[in-house]
Amino acid sequence: MKRVVITGAGTINALGRNVDQTLAAMREGRCGISELEFRDVERLSIRIGGQVKGYNPETAFNRQQLALYDRFTQFALLSAREAVAQSGLTFHGELADCSGVVLGTSGGGLTTQDDNYRSVYEEGKNRVHPFVVPKLMNNAAASHVSMEMNLRGPTFTVATACASSNHAMGMAFQMVRSGMCSVMLTGGSESMLCFGGVKAWEGLRVMSKDGCRPFSANRNGMVQGEGAGVFVFEEYEHAKARGAEILCEVAGFAMTSDASDIVMPSKQGAARAISGALRDAGMAREEVGYINAHGTGTAANDKTECAAVADALGPQSDRVMISSTKAMHGHCIGGTGAVELLACIMALREGVIAPTINHEEPDAECALDVVPNEAREAEVSAVLSNAFAFGGLNAVLALRRA
Amino acid sequence: MSDTTVREKVIAILAEQAMLEPSDVTMDSSPEDLGIDSLGLVESIFAIEEAFDISIPFNANEPDQSDFDISSVATIVAGIKTLIAEQADA
Numbered sequence: 401m402k403r404v405v406i407t408g409a410g411t412i413n414a415l416g417r418n419v420d421q422t423l424a425a426m427r428e429g430r431c432g433i434s435e436l437e438f439r440d441v442e443r444l445s446i447r448i449g450g451q452v453k454g455y456n457p458e459t460a461f462n463r464q465q466l467a468l469y470d471r472f473t474q475f476a477l478l479s480a481r482e483a484v485a486q487s488g489l490t491f492h493g494e495l496a497d498c499s500g501v502v503l504g505t506s507g508g509g510l511t512t513q514d515d516n517y518r519s520v521y522e523e524g525k526n527r528v529h530p531f532v533v534p535k536l537m538n539n540a541a542a543s544h545v546s547m548e549m550n551l552r553g554p555t556f557t558v559a560t561a562c563a564s565s566n567h568a569m570g571m572a573f574q575m576v577r578s579g580m581c582s583v584m585l586t587g588g589s590e591s592m593l594c595f596g597g598v599k600a601w602e603g604l605r606v607m608s609k610d611g612c613r614p615f616s617a618n619r620n621g622m623v624q625g626e627g628a629g630v631f632v633f634e635e636y637e638h639a640k641a642r643g644a645e646i647l648c649e650v651a652g653f654a655m656t657s658d659a660s661d662i663v664m665p666s667k668q669g670a671a672r673a674i675s676g677a678l679r680d681a682g683m684a685r686e687e688v689g690y691i692n693a694h695g696t697g698t699a700a701n702d703k704t705e706c707a708a709v710a711d712a713l714g715p716q717s718d719r720v721m722i723s724s725t726k727a728m729h730g731h732c733i734g735g736t737g738a739v740e741l742l743a744c745i746m747a748l749r750e751g752v753i754a755p756t757i758n759h760e761e762p763d764a765e766c767a768l769d770v771v772p773n774e775a776r777e778a779e780v781s782a783v784l785s786n787a788f789a790f791g792g793l794n795a796v797l798a799l800r801r802a
Numbered sequence: 803m804s805d806t807t808v809r810e811k812v813i814a815i816l817a818e819q820a821m822l823e824p825s826d827v828t829m830d831s832s833p834e835d836l837g838i839d840s841l842g843l844v845e846s847i848f849a850i851e852e853a854f855d856i857s858i859p860f861n862a863n864e865p866d867q868s869d870f871d872i873s874s875v876a877t878i879v880a881g882i883k884t885l886i887a888e889q890a891d892a
Contacts, residue, residue: 445857605844605862621863663841699863 403636406647410482413627414450426754440595450625450730470509475628476541476589487632500553504564504588506734509536514596565737566787566795570653587738589628614695614724615770617761622696625730629738646802652681658792670708673794681798685716689780695724703765723756723771737787829876
């Protein structure tokens with residue numbers, strides 16, 4: 401089996417327009433959640449989110465491109481450009497043929513759907529723009545990344561709700577590890593912050609009106625975010641031969657299904673995914689210094705996740721640091737695991753653990769070291785990144801310092 | 803709307819959710835007694851909102867902290883009456 405390393409990273413999210421800005425915000429424990437701004441927001445009862453503000457797509461894309469790029473595709477392309485630039489790779493010939501793209505998303509071009517349903521149902525129009533379908537389809541982002549970067553190998557989209565990005569990165573990892581591909585661009589992208597997108601979430605009654613407070617006893621729900629993260633996963637010898645800077649190693653991955661409930665999480669399913677990732681990575685529990693939690697800030701997720709970590713890590717759970725960066729950037733749904741992987745890379749490369757901000761009251765059911773409110777300096781050599789989706793689908797990545 | 807109508811409608815909604823006969827739903831039953839889980843509860847609240855054209859402040863993360871008391875059929879009926887009165891004034 402080949403070894404897999406990360407040689408490039410890119411992002412856009414409520415905390416920043418690139419990796420440097422995002423990591424700076426995570427170090428400072430800055431909150432990117434604010435009042436939502438879009439049409440009909442006054443008809444919502446939930447009006448906060450981790451929205452990318454002051455973003456002008458025309459500075460990055462021309463008119464013809466914008467006719468085809470939903471906001472989630474734009475986010476994916478901006479992140480991919482940053483990641484590929486950092487990696488120093490260009491794709492042509494044989495390398496292009498054996499390199500591809502796997503991206504996660506949950507809603508795909510939801511904003512495009514929302515705008516066009518409004519136009520035909522509410523405004524009674526009988527004609528829509530010719531590119532509605534290619535703009536809204538879930539694989540649009542992956543396809544446009546493959547076109548812009550000339551990646552001609554396996555390219556597809558994974559949609560497993562809140563675990564989409566982790567499943568996508570797990571697939572990309574396995575494809576490079578098996579020798580099927582030399583390089584994969586992977587991660588995820590999401591942009592559901594529109595009237596219909598938030599209205600649907602509102603219905604489930606799990607959203608907070610006032611803030612995301614993971615692991616805090618006074619938490620009262622999740623807050624949605626938007627954004628993307630894209631990484632260059634590269635076969636280790638390939639990266640070494642060209643003298644690439646290695647950000648970290650992807651060491652293992654596991655996925656499980658709870659097979660129990662469509663929305664309530666299960667401790668066993670999550671614990672099996674964590675243990676599976678350790679086993680796949682050949683990583684001892686004692687090695688794990690940091691876990692980027694799924695940590696949504698709902699009553700159910702946070703206590704179940706803490707119990708699962710305690711089960712899977714045993715005594716090491718008293719020593720491990722675990723934080724949820726969702727309190728800062730919001731829950732980026734199908735893109736969230738990718739944005740959160742940045743906190744894992746920061747822990748491994750810079751020895752800085754991103755905090756769980758808005759932690760106001762300890763909860764006896766979340767009695768782990770959740771790195772409350774302030775970032776912490778700590779040497780860690782191995783980390784995990786958790787994602788647990790509606791549908792009971794769990795995906796956990798294990799990473800090691802380069 | 804008369805008290806009896808509110809009560810009968812609520813019992814009908816909860817009975818349908820719990821797959822029981824309305825006669826099996828008593829005023830002191832809790833949603834849990836009726837076998838209604840958290841997802842069923844959210845669905846019942848939606849059905850009540852639709853039936854009475856009211857908006858119920860309910861967050862599944864803190865069901866006990868809501869102003870709307872869902873501990874029994876009786877408290878739900880009382881809460882609905884208050885909301886009907888309040889939201890008619892609004």
